[in-house]
Amino acid sequence: MIRRLALALLLAGSAVPALAAPRDTQTLGGAWQVRIDPADTAATKAHPKEARWFAARVPGSVQEDLIRARRVPDPFKGTNEAAIQWVGLTDWQFRRTLTVTPAMLAHDHLDLVFDGLDTFASVSVNGTRLLSADNAHRLWRADAKALLHAGDNEVLVTIASPIRTLQPIVLAEKNPLPGEYDSAFGDEPKGKQTSPYIRKPKYQYGWDWGPRLVAMGIWRPARLEGWDVARIDRLGITQDALNEAEARLTANVSIVADRPGPQAVTVTLTGPDGTSQTVTRTATLAPGVNAVPIPLTVAQPRRWQPVGYGAQPIYTATATMGDDRATRTIGLRTVTLDRSGGAFALSVNGTPIFAKGANLIPFDSFPARVEPREMENLLASARDANMNMIRVWGGGYYLDDAFYDLADRMGLMVWQDFMFGGSVTPPDAAFRASVAAEADEQTARLGNHPSIVIWTGNNEVLSGWENWSDRKDFKKAVGADAQERIGSGMAVLFDRVLRDAVTRNSPGTPYMPGSPSSGYDGPVDTDANGDRHFWDVWSGSKPVENYLDSCPRFMSEYGFQSMPTLETIHDFAGSLNGLTPDSPVMKAHQKFLAGEGNARLRLYLDQRLRPAKDFADFVYLTQVDQAQAIGLAARHHRACRPVTMGSLFWQLNDVWPAVSWSSIDHLGRWKLLQYEARRMFAPQAIVAEHRNAATRIALVSDAQQPIPAKWRVTVRDMTGKILARREAPVTLAPLSATTVATLPDTDLFGAADPARSYAVADLLTESYVQDGMSRIDTVISRTIVERLEPRDMAYPDPGLTLRRDGNALTITARNLARAVMLDFGETGGSASDNGFDLLPGESRTVTISGPTPTLRTLAR
Numbered sequence: 001m002i003r004r005l006a007l008a009l010l011l012a013g014s015a016v017p018a019l020a021a022p023r024d025t026q027t028l029g030g031a032w033q034v035r036i037d038p039a040d041t042a043a044t045k046a047h048p049k050e051a052r053w054f055a056a057r058v059p060g061s062v063q064e065d066l067i068r069a070r071r072v073p074d075p076f077k078g079t080n081e082a083a084i085q086w087v088g089l090t091d092w093q094f095r096r097t098l099t100v101t102p103a104m105l106a107h108d109h110l111d112l113v114f115d116g117l118d119t120f121a122s123v124s125v126n127g128t129r130l131l132s133a134d135n136a137h138r139l140w141r142a143d144a145k146a147l148l149h150a151g152d153n154e155v156l157v158t159i160a161s162p163i164r165t166l167q168p169i170v171l172a173e174k175n176p177l178p179g180e181y182d183s184a185f186g187d188e189p190k191g192k193q194t195s196p197y198i199r200k201p202k203y204q205y206g207w208d209w210g211p212r213l214v215a216m217g218i219w220r221p222a223r224l225e226g227w228d229v230a231r232i233d234r235l236g237i238t239q240d241a242l243n244e245a246e247a248r249l250t251a252n253v254s255i256v257a258d259r260p261g262p263q264a265v266t267v268t269l270t271g272p273d274g275t276s277q278t279v280t281r282t283a284t285l286a287p288g289v290n291a292v293p294i295p296l297t298v299a300q301p302r303r304w305q306p307v308g309y310g311a312q313p314i315y316t317a318t319a320t321m322g323d324d325r326a327t328r329t330i331g332l333r334t335v336t337l338d339r340s341g342g343a344f345a346l347s348v349n350g351t352p353i354f355a356k357g358a359n360l361i362p363f364d365s366f367p368a369r370v371e372p373r374e375m376e377n378l379l380a381s382a383r384d385a386n387m388n389m390i391r392v393w394g395g396g397y398y399l400d401d402a403f404y405d406l407a408d409r410m411g412l413m414v415w416q417d418f419m420f421g422g423s424v425t426p427p428d429a430a431f432r433a434s435v436a437a438e439a440d441e442q443t444a445r446l447g448n449h450p451s452i453v454i455w456t457g458n459n460e461v462l463s464g465w466e467n468w469s470d471r472k473d474f475k476k477a478v479g480a481d482a483q484e485r486i487g488s489g490m491a492v493l494f495d496r497v498l499r500d501a502v503t504r505n506s507p508g509t510p511y512m513p514g515s516p517s518s519g520y521d522g523p524v525d526t527d528a529n530g531d532r533h534f535w536d537v538w539s540g541s542k543p544v545e546n547y548l549d550s551c552p553r554f555m556s557e558y559g560f561q562s563m564p565t566l567e568t569i570h571d572f573a574g575s576l577n578g579l580t581p582d583s584p585v586m587k588a589h590q591k592f593l594a595g596e597g598n599a600r601l602r603l604y605l606d607q608r609l610r611p612a613k614d615f616a617d618f619v620y621l622t623q624v625d626q627a628q629a630i631g632l633a634a635r636h637h638r639a640c641r642p643v644t645m646g647s648l649f650w651q652l653n654d655v656w657p658a659v660s661w662s663s664i665d666h667l668g669r670w671k672l673l674q675y676e677a678r679r680m681f682a683p684q685a686i687v688a689e690h691r692n693a694a695t696r697i698a699l700v701s702d703a704q705q706p707i708p709a710k711w712r713v714t715v716r717d718m719t720g721k722i723l724a725r726r727e728a729p730v731t732l733a734p735l736s737a738t739t740v741a742t743l744p745d746t747d748l749f750g751a752a753d754p755a756r757s758y759a760v761a762d763l764l765t766e767s768y769v770q771d772g773m774s775r776i777d778t779v780i781s782r783t784i785v786e787r788l789e790p791r792d793m794a795y796p797d798p799g800l801t802l803r804r805d806g807n808a809l810t811i812t813a814r815n816l817a818r819a820v821m822l823d824f825g826e827t828g829g830s831a832s833d834n835g836f837d838l839l840p841g842e843s844r845t846v847t848i849s850g851p852t853p854t855l856r857t858l859a860r
Contacts, residue, residue: 023225023226023227023231023323023324024103024104024107024225024226024227025223025224025225025226026098026104026223026224026225026226027221027222027223028058028096028098028112028155028221028222028223028224029057029058029059029221029222030057030058031055031056031057031096032055032056032057032058032094032095032096032218033053033054033055033056033094033095033096034053034054034055034056034062034065034092034093034094034095034217035050035051035052035053035054035092035093036050036051036090036091036092036093037090037091037092037093037158037160038051038093039091040090040091043086043089043090043091046086047086047090049071050066050071053095054069054071055068055069056094056217057368058094058096058217058218058221058222059115059116059217059218059219059220059221059222059368060217060218060219060366060368060369061118061215061216061217061219061366061368062087062092062094062159062215062216062217063075063084063087063088063213063215063216063217063366064217064366064368064369065217066084066087067084072084072087075211075213075365075656076211076365076572076656076657076666077572078572078573078574078585078588079584079585079588081211081212081213081588082185084213085185085187085212087214087216088161088162088163088187088212088213088214088215088216089161089163089164089187090161091158091159091160091161091164092158092159092216092217093156093157093158093159094156094157094158094159094217094218095154095155095156095157096154096155097152097153097154097155098125098148098152098153098154098155098224099151099152099153100148100149100150100151100153100224101150102150104224104226105145105148105149105150107145107226107227107228108145108227108228108229108258109143109145109225109226109227109228109231109258110143110144110145110148110224110225110226111141111142111143111144111224111225111226111227112125112130112131112141112142112144112155112222112223112224113139113140113141113222113223113224113225114133114139114140114141114218114220114222115139115220115221115222116136116137116138116139116218116219116220116221117133117136117140117157117159117218117219118136118159118200118201118215118216118217118218118219119133119134119135119136119159119162119198119199119200119216120133120134120159120160120162120165121133121134121140121157121158121159121160122157122158123140123142123155123156123157124155124156124157124158125144125147125148125153125154125155125156126147126148126149126153126154127154127156128147130142130144130147134198134199134434135199135200135434135437135438136199136200136201136219136397137199137200137397137398137419137438137442138199138434138437138438138441139441144224157218159216159217161214161216162194162198162200162214162216163187163188163194163214165194166194166197166198167188167194169197170188170192170193170194170197171189171192173192175474175477175478175482176191176192176193176196177193177196177197177423177424177425177426177474177486178191178196178423178424178464178468178470178471178474179193179195179196179205179422179423179424180193180195180202180205180206180207180395180421180422180423181205181206181207181208183205183206183212184206184212184594185212193205193423195423196423196424196425196426197426197431199419199434199435199438201215201362201367201395201396201397201419202395202396202419202420202421202422202423203361203362203365203395203396203421203655204365206591207361207395207591207655208591208592208593208597209361209591209592209651209654209655209658209660209661209662210361210365210591210654210655210656210658211365211591211655211656213365213366215365215366215367217368219367219368220367220368227324229257229258229259229261229263230255230256230257230258230263230285230321230324231255231256231321231324232253232254232255232319232321232324232325232326233254233255233256233289234252234253234254234326234444235251235252235253235254235317235319235326235327235328236251236252236254236328236444236447236448236505237249237250237251237252237317237328237330237448238250238252238507239330239332239507239508242301242303242332242333242334244300245299245300246297246298246299246300246301247297247298247301247332248295248296248297249269249295249296249297249298250293250294250295250296251267251269251279251293251294251295251296251317251319252291252292252293253265253267253291253292253293253294253319253321253326254289254290254291254292255283255285255289255290255292255321256288256289256290257285257286257287257288257290258287259285259287260284260285260286260287261284261285262282262283262284262285263282263283263285263321263322264280264281264282264321264322265280265281265282265283265292265294265319265320265321266278266279266280266281266319266320266321267279267280267294267296267317267318267319267320268317268318268320269296269298269315269316269317270315270316270317270318271298271302271313271315272302272313272314272315277296279294279295279296281294294319296317298315298332301332302332303331303332303333303349304331304332304333304408304411304450305333305348305349305411306348306353306388306389306411306412306413306453307383307388307410307411307412308386308388308411308683308702309348309349309351309353309411309704312331312408312409312410312411312450313331313332314329314330314331314408314409315329315330315331315332316328316329316330317329317330328448329405329408329448330448330450331408331449331450331451332450333348333349333450334348334349334350334508335347335348335453335454335508335509335510336510337454337510337512338352339519339521339530342518342521342522342528342529342530342553343553343645344530344531344553344554344645344646345553345554345642345645346413346453346454346510346645346646348413348453351704351735352642352645352735353388353413353645354638354641354645354646354647354702354735355388355389355413355415355554355645355646355647355648356386356387356388356389356634356638356646356647356681357382357387357388357389357390357391357412357413357647357648357649357652357681358382358387358390358391358648358649358650358651358652358663358677359390359391359393359556359557359648359649359650359651359652360378360390360391360392360393360651360652360653361393361395361396361651361652361653361654361655362396362397362655363375363378363653363655364655364656365655365656367397370400372400372402372406374668375399375400375402375403375406376406377668378652378653378664378668379403379406379407379410379412380410381664381668381670381674382412382652383410383411383412384678385663385674385675385677385678385681386677386678386681386682386683387412387677387681388411388412388413389412389413389414389415389453389646389648390407390412390413390414390415390652391414391415391417391515391556391648392414392415392416392417393417393421393459393651394417394418394419394420394421394456394458394459394515395419395420395421395422395459396419396421397419398419398442398445398446401445401446404446404449404451404452405449407449407451408449408450408451411451412451413451413452413453414449414451414452414453415453415454415456415515415556415648416446416452416454416455416456417455417456417457417458417459417515418439418442418455418456418457418458418498420457420458420459420461420494421458421459421460421461422458422459422460422461422464423461424461424464424465424471424474424486424490425461425489425490425493426489427485427486427488427489427490428489432489432492432493432497435493435497435498436497436501439497439498439501440501440504440505442501443455443501443502443504443505443506444505446506447502447505447506447507447509448506452506452509453509453510454509454510454511454512455498455502455506455509455510455511455512456511456512456513456514456515456517457493457494457495457498457499457511457512457513457514457517458494458513458514458515459514459515460514460515460516460533461490461494461514462490462494462513462514462517462524463514463516463517463524463525463533465487465490466523466524466525467524467525491520494513494514495513495520498511498513499511499513512530512531515531515533515556515557516530516531516532516533516556516557517530517531518530527550527551527552527553528553529553530553530554531552531553531554531555531556531646532552532553532554532555532556532557533556533557533558534547534552534555534557534558535557535558535559537558537560537629537633538559538560538561538600538604538629538661541600541603543607544560544604544608544628544629544632544633545632545691547629547632547633547636548632548636548689548691551636551637551640551643551644552637552640552644553643553644553645554644554645554646555633555637555644555646555647555648556646556648557648557649557650558630558633558649558650559630559649559650559651559661560604560625560626560629560630560661561592561597561600561601561622561626561659561660561661562601562622562623562625562626562627562659562661562671562672562673563581563601563618563619563622563623563659564619564654564657564658564659564660564662564665564666564667564669564671565619565665565667565669565671565824565828566616566619566823566824566825566826567667567669567824567825567826567827567828568657568665568666568667568669569586569619569657569826570826571657571667572585572589572657573585573586573589576615576616576826579615580615581598581601581602581615581618582598586598586659589656589657589658589659590658590659591658591660592659592660597659598659601618601622601625601659604625604629605618605621605622605625606791607789607791608625608628608789608790608791609621609624609625609789609790609791609858610790610791610858610860616823616825617856620821620823620856623671623672623673623821623835624672624819624821624835624858626661626663626671626672626673627671627672627673627675627676627819627835628676628790628819630649630663630673630676630677630680631673631676631679631680632689633647633649634647634649634677634680634681635680635685635687635689635700635783636687636689638680638685638687638700638737639687639689639696639698639700639737639739640737641700641736641737642736642737649661649663649673649677651663652664653666654666663677669828669830670830670834672819672821672834672835675833675834675835675836676835679781679782682780682781683701683702683703684699684700684701684702684703684707684709684732684763684765684780684781685699685700685763685781686698686699686700686711686761686762686763686781686782686783687699687700687737687783688713688759688761688783688784688785690785690786690787693744693745693746694742694743694744694745695713695742695743695745695748695759695761695785696739696741696742696743697711697713697739697740697741697742697743697761698737698738698739698740699711699730699732699737699738699740699763700736700737701732701733701734701735701736701737702735703732703734703735704734704735705734706731706732706733706734707731707732707765708729708730708731708732708765708766709729709730709731709732709763709764709765710727710728710729710730710763710764710765710777711727711728711730711740711741711761711762711763711764712725712726712727712761712762712764713725713726713727713741713743713748713759713760713761713762713785714759714760714762715748715749715750715752715757715758715759715760716757716758716759716760716816716839716840717752717753717756717757718756718757718794718795718796718815718816719796719815719840720815720816720839720840720841723749723750723752723757724748724749724750726741726743726748728740728741745787749787753794754787754788755788755792755793755794756793756794757787758784758785758786758793758816759784759785760782760783760784760785760839761782761783761784761785762779762781762782763779763780763781763782764777764778764779764780765777765778765780766778782837784818784837790818790858793818793858795816795818795857795858795859795860796815796816796859797814797815797859798813798814798815798816798817798818798820798838798857798859799813799814799815800812800813800814800817800820800838800855800857801814802852802855804852807847807848807849808845808846808847808848809822809831809845809846809847809848809852809853810843810844810845811838811843811844811845811846811855812838812841812842812843813838813839813840813841813842813843814840814841815840816837816838816839816840817837817838817857817859818837818857818858818859819835819836819837819856819857819858820834820835820836820837820838820844820855820856820857821834821835821855821856821857822834822846822848822853822854822855823853823854823855823856824850824851824853824854825851825853825854827850827851828850829848829849829850829851829853830848830849830850831846831847831848831853832846832847832848833846834846
């Protein structure tokens with residue numbers, strides 16, 4: 001039980017309490033050993049070499065250890081995924097020697113702490129079991145002092161195959177809970193998945209963008225902690241009030257004590273300018289967990305703002321008790337979610353924010369090998385592409401603190417799902433209790449990050465239960481009573497258990513039961529209420545123009561696939577000679593439709609673009625198709641403001657090298673979509689939509705002040721001749737989207753041949769030239785309008801020329817050049833801009849690294 005204690009201010013001359021001794025920590029990372037569990041006799045016979053101890057690393061997984069030792073092939077290369085599946089069907093043991101000194105043994109407590117065990121694990125010390133674990137998303141701690149002695153001790157962690165552990169239960173069910181993606185390797189019968197029954201990263205069971213690699217191991221850091229009397233267990237900061245004059249905060253220090261008595265607790269809050277304040281209180285502790293609240297006041301607080309709306313000042317709070325301490329960084333801001341009339345609109349510090357960004361899937365199939373620089377590079381790429389929000393999708397794992405620290409400092413808002421990927425959840429109380437402990441730990445760990453502006457209970461669990469055909473079939477099969485029990489269990493889990501954790505540990509941050517969600521207020525996943533996941537385009541094979549059919553309240557998922565870069569393909573496929581989209585290695589790295597998704601790429605190329613000349617051209621065209629489709633959708637969403645208040649495309653990154661929806665491939669290379677994101681999410685943008693023989697012109701601004709500007713629409717033929725021009729001055733209203741013209745084709749294009757004419761919609765602002773005196777109009781946003789699909793346009797030879805001066809490359813077009821790609825081939829390279837259009841006579845200078853690229857365009 002947590003006890004809220006009466007506190008007394010330390011007064012001069014009062015008795016000084018006994019202080020807790022310094023915590024003594026010994027990390028248990030690095031070198032371990034691993035082998036097949038001897039009790040798994042079938043596996044030891046099938047793999048006798050792996051039945052003997054070999055080198056392992058912690059944090060990590062047995063799959064990584066086997067790959068490192070070259071005992072299994074790298075599943076990211078070639079068609080190797082199948083060759084590693086046996087690992088997830090085997091029980092394993094990890095061991096290491098723990099040397100304990102007499103000084104360490106003198107502590108009252110010696111806790112073994114595991115930040116992550118994946119998943120069904122038992123931990124023994126010197127042959128005696130210490131703890132059992134069953135949730136990969138939790139921290140596990142147990143006092144091992146009674147089992148330890150001075151000198152060398154053995155720590156043994158046994159991890160059971162999650163599939164084999166649960167399979168008897170699932171196979172015994174007449175109607176197992178609906179899951180996510182069936183295994184392609186025969187280890188689980190179709191429709192009888194074990195993943196719904198376990199708290200483990202769901203994507204490791206396979207997804208339509210990722211491999212089936214059921215990782216097992218000590219996947220986060222481990223340590224031995226020695227402590228006496230009491231230790232600080234948690235530090236959280238509650239923002240009780242915030243205005244321009246002051247911020248009133250409470251530092252909530254959670255202390256675990258083993259005996260009653262007074263303890264001095266000090267909290268120091270350091271501002272972004274380095275100034276600090278310190279408050280000390282004396283708490284009378286009782287054995288167990290003690291809640292010690294300490295009030296703080298910040299005069300003239302500096303608010304944390306999303307990128308593009310201000311600065312990101314960070315405050316640092318440090319709690320000390322004797323020599324024990326805990327540190328937490330915070331930002332001061334308010335967040336509200338407007339749900340009136342079905343709206344889904346976030347405001348930060350009272351400013352309504354149009355969310356621009358993408359969905360983030362896990363960085364890798366094996367989380368322990370993700371380096372901080374990889375997270376930093378990806379988030380910097382999002383920020384540099386004018387994104388302001390990242391949705392952390394619910395089928396993975398709760399990311400490391402370093403990720404949220406980076407988001408805090410970059411001003412990137414985070415939409416944080418709880419880790420439920422789509423499968424129906426078990427209705428039993430024991431499952432909910434496990435999730436409740438997980439949610440309490442994770443919200444306590446992450447709840448003070450100012451970047452997290454919304455929590456959602458799951459990804460597509462509730463919407464799937466309501467709308468998906470397999471769920472409807474399941475509900476009919478189990479009958480009304482079971483349907484009610486399972487549905488009620490999900491309602492309790494997502495609307496009470498998880499909501500309570502957010503309210504307790506992340507107060508002031510909005511919560512929704514799922515994504516998409518209407519908050520139990522009417523049908524889910526509709527344009528009219530709540531957020532939307534729209535997959536008619538791509539998954540439903542509908543034309544990309546269907547993105548223009550409506551204005552959703554918040555589009556939190558929509559996507560379109562493309563090939564990765566040639567360099568990445570070369571990395572996983574080897575030689576590109578003779579490679580086709582239907583080559584076995586390409587189908588192995590295409591998970592949509594069980595490897596047949598490249599046919600969908602062809603379908604859309606046939607609908608919109610042109611036939612590919614060769615494999616490299618196919619890669620180029622799919623990236624153009626993706627960039628144009630998502631660019632069309634995102635601009636439309638922005639033009640729908642304020643009805644629509646968010647556009648998060650699927651997906652930013654890849655979990656392995658693959659054909660997928662990502663805008664940045666697994667090796668960190670930008671596809672054309674990532675460059676397009678920088679244009680479509682620009683702070684000010686022009687939107688030009690051609691439908692029903694007319695062109696609508698809308699102007700968008702995310703600025704918080706008016707901006708004088710000018711819009712212009714120019715009609716040209718393929719020789720570059722100007723056929724017509726419309727322009728007008730305008731003042732861009734703050735935080736707005738405004739339709740400024742609707743131009744019928746008869747007025748705009750006249751009698752011009754649709755195949756041989758096009759319109760250029762420009763948004764211009766005034767800027768000073770180098771002399772500081774003269775002002776010129778500068779194009780800050782451009783959209784090209786065509787009345788036919790690109791495949792039907794009579795594009796001329798663009799007549800491109802190149803001039804390279806060091807790392808500066810200037811490209812000049814004689815005629816219209818659509819979707820100019822600087823293709824560095826399998827050797828690789830990078831460019832400061834790519835996938836852009838050039839008008840007749842226009843030049844663009846970009847900075848490149850690597851060899852001089854090949855230029856590709858949509859011209860035949």
